[in-house]
Amino acid sequence: MELLSNLLLFAAALGAGFYCLILSRRLKRFSGLETGMGGAIAVLSAQVDDLARVLGQARTAAQDSAARLEERTQRAESAARQLELMLAALHDLPPEADPSAGARARFVRRRMSPQDGEMG
Structure with a gap:
């Protein structure tokens, strides 16, 4: 009976060792940098x-x-x-004279200055 229990213990240790070997190889492949x-x-x-x-x-x-x-x-x-x-x-400007009388409207054009967008 003691011989049988020793054989079972030896087989279990051998199986655990084999399992650790396989696990070690897989872990090396898993963590390889390349x-x-x-x-x-x-x-x-x-x-x-x-x-x-x-x-x-x-x-x-x-x-x-x-x-x-x-x-x-x-x-x-x-x-x-x-x-x-x-x-x-x-x-607020007063109305102009009749445009058919030849009077031309005068326009003042102003351009924006490049500084801060104010009219100049």
Whole structure:
């Protein structure tokens, strides 16, 4: 009986050793940097770093674009206010003479100055 239990114990130890050997080989293949999961993890890590860098550049570009858009919107609003004032001033002018009498309407053209969008 003791011999049988020793044989069973020896077989169990031999089976556990064989299982550990197979598991060790699989783990080496799994964590290999060139072909295994370790390589995939290294590639993904590099891609995450690249993505973070590109995302930072995109964020900076978006902030710059937003600042330029805000500046141009303010300039457009300023020009719109000035145009509204000019139109309101036109309503105060007296009616002109009959256009068929040969009188020509006079127009004053103004150009926007490059500085802060004010009429010059």
